[in-house]
Amino acid sequence: MNTDVEELLREGMERYTAGVRAPAGLAHTANRLRRRRMAVRAAVACGTAAVAAAAAIVVAARAGGAPAGTSSGMVNAHTAAYVISRVDNALAGQHLVLRARTSGVGGPSISWAYGPRSRFEEFTGTEGGQALSNGTFTHHGGSERYIAVGTALIGGKPTGVYVTYYNREWSLLPKGSIPASACSRTGALAMASPPIPTSNWPAFIHATLACGAATVTGHAWINGVKTVRITGSPVTVKLPPGEAKAIRAKWIRTQWTVYVNPKTYLPVRLSGSGYTYGGAAPGAYATSVSDLQWLRPTAANIAKALVTIPAGFHQVSSPADQ
């Protein structure tokens, strides 16, 4: 009898799974989801860090000039300083609302920034359909909000928040998590992630005056426009202990490139890359490309630079991803 049951169970399992086939692209999806998780961790590790790399690079270059060892083919430092000063003026004088759409590591995301307000939202992609309450995904396509980081009005006061839509939770961002400089450790960390706007661009720019260097490195065609390409010097930083443990690497080397419209001198594209290494995990690259738009500061556009915490979401002491 015992043997019968065991044999019948085995045959039953055979029958039950007879038509089961694994979906295609499992490895690719696993790789993509792993990168997404790493990117989210990196972004959360530095609070509302991220890049505003255009500004950082711009000011860094203005302050520091071209780095030693710049190739002879690059535009000279005088030209770089001129371009960068024009970009700086364009950014400072117009009080525009920034909208950035990012592809690449971590799936699609949208960033909004206006003055001290910012909103970064990451969505699930076609390969990671609906987010489950534990932060993993189903695999049936679709796109829905995954996390948001930025400024919310709480009691009428602008407050840094982190929202995880998949488990309907939110938390306050730790104070002081915004990097003082794009060349600080947390600032450099954020460069490899999708651009989460800093809380205040002018402050960020001033804080990065003494940092690093950038160079005009040529031109690139983007959407029919011959843009000016400005590249920052690579920065290598040691990862904070929590982040190092999460991704099992000790160091990250990052670099930014920003593309500027030669007529308006406003950045139109921002790309960032990061390479983590020096730990138990194999070295890994993460990249992101963001297309930037500069919108008039209408009430509707300004409102988009705020995070809204949906009704029914529970406040927790720390983000679910940490």
Place this chain on the structure above:
Amino acid sequence: MADDRAAGELDRFLSERADLLMRTAVLLTGSRDAAQDLLQTALERLLRHWHSLDGDPEAYLRRTLYNLAADGFRRRGRLQRKLLLLRAETQAPADATAVVDLRDALVRILLQLPPRQRAVLVLRYWEQLTEAETAAALGWPEGTVKSATARGLRRLRELAEGWHQAELDERELRGQRA
């Protein structure tokens, strides 16, 4: 692009083994959707350790699958399994013979067992591993495997005995009607 290389190597490995792994994951979770999520999670972990693996990647992947399942991966799956059972009970069996019905019923009960018992039974009777091998795969003491197997089988035997009794009763009833 170490990750891309790892993903490429993993792709080649999966081209041969993915269907079998998916079938195992279905037995561990009770549904294809949950199985896909389980397998995906295990693959992510495998990718993370791909370059530091000493042994067979499939052995690592299976260990991860079983341990995730035994730890109650995705507790939400319980509801899905219950729905699956309800659905199965309202459907006519593909093969109308009693033996086939019993096979199906055994699998339905298997999917209702606690995750640890289910994982052990899948390892023992699907993967055909010995108790010692099962214990090694799960990283459990052999005694734990033995007791989990015994409890799981007891449930299945109870079902089978109840099934046979119902068969006998029905035959007797049919005989009386005739």
